[in-house]
Amino acid sequence: MFPGGRGHLISLAIVFSQRQNLKNVSILCHYVHLQKLELPYNRIKDLSCVSHMPYLIMLDASHNELSEFFGFQPPKNLKEVNFSHNQISAMKDLSAYASLSKLILDCILLNEVSSTMNSCTMSKYSVIPASFIVRDVIGLNVIISDNSFSEIRGLEKCSSLTHLSIVLDLSSNRIQSLSGLQNLHFLGSINLESNLIREIKEATYVHDLPLLRELNLKRSPVQEQPDYRLAVIFLLHRLTHLDEQAVTAEEKVSAVNKFDPPLEVGAARDHMTHVVYQHMQPQVIFDSTLPSLDAPYPMLILTGPQACGKRELAHKLCQEFSDYFAYGACHTTRGPYFGEEDGCDYHFVLEEEFQNMIRMGCFVQTMQYGGHWYGLSREAIESAAREGLACCIHMELEGVFSLKNSYFEPRYVLLIPTSTKEYISRMKARGLYSNGQIDTAVSRINLYVKINKERPGFFDSVISSGTNLDQVKCTKVRDRLSFIEFPVKTTIKYKLFIFSKKKKKKAKYKYNNCFFSIYRFNYLPLLHLSFFSGDSLSVFPQLQSSVLLVACILAVQVIPNTFSGVEVWTLGWSVHCPASFFDVSVSISQ
Ligand SMILES: Nc1ncnc2c1ncn2[C@@H]1O[C@H](COP(=O)(O)OP(=O)(O)OP(=O)(O)O)[C@@H](O)[C@H]1O
Structure with a gap:
């Protein structure tokens, strides 16, 4: 039934697209050199044969009928395990599985967690990866996706999750709130893609997680909120990736400027x-x-x-x-x-x-x-x-x-x-x-x-x-x-004295139907031009030189607001200058 040369076989995959009737795999205990074992879609209930595989690195036992969680002696180098779609209802201490870095638990019927370290009874809808006591493991992946979880409860009782920097995959559930994650201080990455989170304020639950760097909320209703991305970046300023997209320095600055501007x-x-x-x-x-x-x-x-x-x-x-x-x-x-x-x-x-x-x-x-x-x-x-x-x-x-x-x-x-x-x-x-x-x-x-x-x-x-x-x-x-x-x-009044032959405080002139007044202040002339409707624009060429002279001394800006024709001659020295260039703005109004 199984390939020969069993003493040296290092990888074995028995993969079917539909469930098969393979129940007993005890014969595998002779394949002691196996490093990779794939047995999905069978009816396996017992995996104790794995105890004889000290070199095993990867185990896929998904879509089987396993009821026991890690029902075998720990292979020293076991890194990746997939127990999805089994009937595991209780979980145990994993401290012996020191190399474990990825554990996939999609669609399992967890009712209870028991371990030597802690024990907590969970409802069917609790998202519980187990009590992992795996020391010095950085980047342990916990994947619990494609379930129907609507809330996150009990995770804080899982001591591994409070001791490790982990990746938590809760994608494709029906989760509406991030409540329940707030005490998982070592969470580094949370995948909540395709859930039902609606409110940006939910992010406040994970605000204090010091190691959280990645959050994925793709395909969640919250994305439709105005300023969604900037708001989340503002709330979770330690994030390096949001929705699988790098958070840029510009985004961080914009977020602060938008929501708490200096x-x-x-x-x-x-x-x-x-x-x-x-x-x-x-x-x-x-x-x-x-x-x-x-x-x-x-x-x-x-x-x-x-x-x-x-x-x-x-x-x-x-x-x-x-x-x-x-x-x-x-x-x-x-x-x-x-x-x-x-x-x-x-x-x-x-x-x-x-x-x-x-x-x-x-x-x-x-x-x-x-x-x-x-x-x-x-x-x-x-x-x-x-x-x-x-x-x-x-x-x-x-x-x-x-x-x-x-x-x-x-x-x-x-x-x-x-x-x-x-x-x-x-x-x-x-x-x-x-x-x-x-x-x-x-x-x-x-x-x-x-x-x-x-x-x-x-x-x-x-x-x-x-x-x-x-x-x-x-x-x-x-x-x-x-x-x-x-x-x-x-002070102000007397300093405004006349810039005219008649030495009046303010001289008003009428020239070609144009009224203009000239002030002199501190020996610097200041022009105020006022025009009335029907004014002849022919006055401008004649005034131009004196206006320019004044502009040189005081940098007076003459802004036309009614005569479009005026723009022609003010264009060169007025319009193209930055606002701060002029000390005073003078209007030409009708
Ligand atoms: N143009 C303004 N720009 C910024 N702050 C202003 C302006 N006008 C008033 N304030 C300040 O807004 C605050 C609230 O004003 P308000 O008059 O309502 O308060 P108040 O209780 O009467 O206190 P106060 O006696 O300081 O005016 C005060 O500190 C006031 O000085």
């Missing part, structure tokens, strides 16, 4: 948004850009965690030093607290209006905090600048990061609570905040402390915030900021 990235995005929307609007000269090229418009930003007292301080400063500061009221989508007046603390607007304002380029900076939008409008700054006052604003750290990207150069003062206890009782005393809001605010104190510590000079001044904002504190802030050289009301 402050700089969030700020850059915010700044970019507002610059783009602002440039889509007709360009005008802003009062805040007029003072000087070397002494930018003065602004004071008070920053610190919510309710640290910066808002009160801002109001106080503006009251006490009304010749220096004007309060810059931001816009917000949160509703007013009791006693808050529209336009005083904030401009309270609805979400839709806020979003419209973003698209209209009204904001210099925006931020979401506590589920509400906050934004510093250009008009808030301009209305202070028009009065010749420095704008005083309070905002969170993210706002500071964003503003640092703009051409504004405010002074930043950090108010930091020194006593968490006092800070919490201050928040509680306000009676406005839930415990969650208080926790968030408290947790952000460290963020401010960290930035202040790691980036010397990021804040121009740091003061501790307390419960009382008295006169002393205002004076203290002013004293500390004396180096700012606050403008007095007159």
Whole structure:
């Protein structure tokens, strides 16, 4: 029945595509040199003959009637075993099978696991590869695919799985959750292809597995979730392969930028948004850009965690030093607290209006905090600048990061609570905040402390915030900021003097139906051209040289927004320049 020369046969395959009636293979105990034995699709119940095969490396006994798990003495070098499609219901300790690296257990009816090391009773649907105590085996493959498992239970009781770096193949089941894998600290690779996992958050169950490098969720409904790949990469940052595809460094960076952007990235995005929307609007000269090229418009930003007292301080400063500061009221989508007046603390607007304002380029900076939008409008700054006052604003750290990207150069003062206890009782005393809001605010104190510590000079001044904002504190802030050289009301106005023969503050000219005004500031001319409908464009060639002259000195950008013809002559020196090239934008409007 079996081939001759049995003493030296090293590989034997008895393979049928359909089940055959081979039951007794005891004769194989004479084939002591066998290294590979393939006996699938038979009716074998007893494999004790394998005890006589000390050199056996690979055994395929799938599709048989085995009820005993490893019912033979351990061949020393046995590496790969396939027991799929058998009737094994109990499993045992495999510590004697030191070389075992791959064990395939598809479609077996596991009811119970018993071992010398542990014993746990499992339901039919538990996915249990056994209690493998195989020391120093790296890369043990456990393949339990093509079953109908709908959940993963009991794996953590299998001590081998908590001691080995293993590959776990659970493909083609009906598994919906990764719950059950969270304690298998040595899992290196999980194959969950063709299962029923739907939610990205399931990945959090395997988030803490330190050795997990490969996860396969191909052909699972979760793949249809928006941003699926980046989200999983973000949650499982140690992965090197997702869905059998290498995770690139670019993907890892994109994932972090998308789901937990560093402050700089969030700020850059915010700044970019507002610059783009602002440039889509007709360009005008802003009062805040007029003072000087070397002494930018003065602004004071008070920053610190919510309710640290910066808002009160801002109001106080503006009251006490009304010749220096004007309060810059931001816009917000949160509703007013009791006693808050529209336009005083904030401009309270609805979400839709806020979003419209973003698209209209009204904001210099925006931020979401506590589920509400906050934004510093250009008009808030301009209305202070028009009065010749420095704008005083309070905002969170993210706002500071964003503003640092703009051409504004405010002074930043950090108010930091020194006593968490006092800070919490201050928040509680306000009676406005839930415990969650208080926790968030408290947790952000460290963020401010960290930035202040790691980036010397990021804040121009740091003061501790307390419960009382008295006169002393205002004076203290002013004293500390004396180096700012606050403008007095007159500074801006008087510096704007005339660039005309008549020595008027602002000269308006009419030329060929065109009105244009010329300012002179710090001896540098600044042109403001305004046109009315029906203007003759013939003025342009004549103006061109003077505009170019001005452009050389001050780098003034003239942006046409109504006359397409204007583009022709501005094209050469305006359109092709990067936005930051120009110090001032001047509009030509109808
Ligand atoms: N434009 C803005 N950009 C960033 N942060 C802002 C902006 N406007 C306001 N904030 C900040 O948003 C946070 C929430 O503002 P809100 O006024 O709702 O809180 P509050 O409970 O009144 O606290 P506070 O007394 O600090 O203002 C505050 O820290 C506030 O300074």
